[in-house]
């Protein structure tokens with residue numbers, strides 16, 4: 001087998017993946033860095049989404065046409081959680097700012113995190 005890191009032929013056991021401990025370390029470090037980068041990139045998108053919601057919704061509740069949200073660079077693929085109300089409305093949140101899509105009006109109702117009911 002070839003070393004997964006440097007592609008040199010490995011010797012010894014046939015299932016050996018690396019030619020040396022150094023190559024094993026380097027391979028694992030690179031994989032870890034790639035994974036960290038994926039996490040950092042997704043966090044950036046989530047934070048950007050939150051900033052857009054916050055900027056468009058300074059009072060805590062507002063209706064905006066969907067094009068306003070999308071033109072601001074909002075990425076609908078990324079959100080942190082979903083909150084479904086008793087009557088079945090599904091709000092998606094990016095941290096403490098959320099939105100509900102009203103498809104009849106093609107607009108978004110922007111909200112801030114609901115206060116807990118006591």
Ligand SMILES: [Zn+2]
Pocket residue numbers: 003004005006007008018019020023
């Ligand atoms: Zn190697």
